Amino acid sequence: GVMLLILGGLIVTYGRARRRVFAEAAPALAGVPFSLYLGWISVASVINFTIGLRQLGWQTAEGLSVTLTLGLLVVIVGLALVISRVFRDMVFPLVVAWALVWVWVARLREVPELGWAALIGAAVAALGGIVLSRLGSRKTPWQLRDEAAAAAEAEIVARNASRVRE
Numbered sequence: 001g002v003m004l005l006i007l008g009g010l011i012v013t014y015g016r017a018r019r020r021v022f023a024e025a026a027p028a029l030a031g032v033p034f035s036l037y038l039g040w041i042s043v044a045s046v047i048n049f050t051i052g053l054r055q056l057g058w059q060t061a062e063g064l065s066v067t068l069t070l071g072l073l074v075v076i077v078g079l080a081l082v083i084s085r086v087f088r089d090m091v092f093p094l095v096v097a098w099a100l101v102w103v104w105v106a107r108l109r110e111v112p113e114l115g116w117a118a119l120i121g122a123a124v125a126a127l128g129g130i131v132l133s134r135l136g137s138r139k140t141p142w143q144l145r146d147e148a149a150a151a152a153e154a155e156i157v158a159r160n161a162s163r164v165r166e
Contacts, residue, residue: 007045010038018087032091039095042079046072047103070117073100077121084129093129097122 014034020026050069060068077100080093100122108115 003041003045003048007038007041010034010041014038014087018089022088031089035089035091036095039080039092040099043076043096043099046076066111066114069114073103073117073121076100077125080125081128081132085132085135088133088135090130090133093125093133097126097129100125 014031017026017031017034021028021031050072076096080096083089084093100118103118104115104122106115107118
C-alpha cells in the first residue's frame with residue numbers, strides 16, 4: 001500500500017518536473033533525482049507485486065509463473081521505452097536496465113529463461129531508451145514565447161467576439 005502511494009506521488013512529481021524542464025524553467029538535471037527514484041520504485045513495485053501474490057498463497061504451475069513474470073518484464077521494459085520517448089528521459093530506462101541486470105544475476109541459476117529474458121529486457125530498455133530519448137528536441141524559448149503569445153491573442157479575440165455578441 002505505502003509503495004503504491006509513493007509511486008503515485010512520484011508520478012505526479014515527475015510529470016511536473018519534466019514539464020518545467022521542457023519549458024526551460026528548470027535545468028535539465030533537475031529531473032534526474034525524480035527519474036532515478038521513479039525508475040527504481042517502478043521496478044520494485046513489479047517485484048513486490050509478484051512477492052505479494054506468493055505471500056497471499058497464490059500458487060501457479062511453474063510454466064504459468066514464468067509466463068506471468070515474463071509478461072511483467074515486458075510491461076516494465078515497455079514502460080521504460082514509453083517514458084523515454086514521451087518525456088525524452090534517458091535516466092529512467094537506464095535505471096530499469098540496471099534493475100533488470102540484477103534480476104538476471106539473481107535468477108540465472110534458478111530459472112535460466114527468466115534470467116536471460118531479464119538481460120535481454122535490460123539491453124532493450126538501455127539501448128531503446130537512449131535512442132528514443134534523443135528523438136525530437138525540446139522547444140526553444142522563442143517557440144514557447146510564440147505559443148504563449150498566440151494563446152493570449154486567441155483569448156483576446158474570443159473575449160472581443162463575446163462582447164460583440166452582447
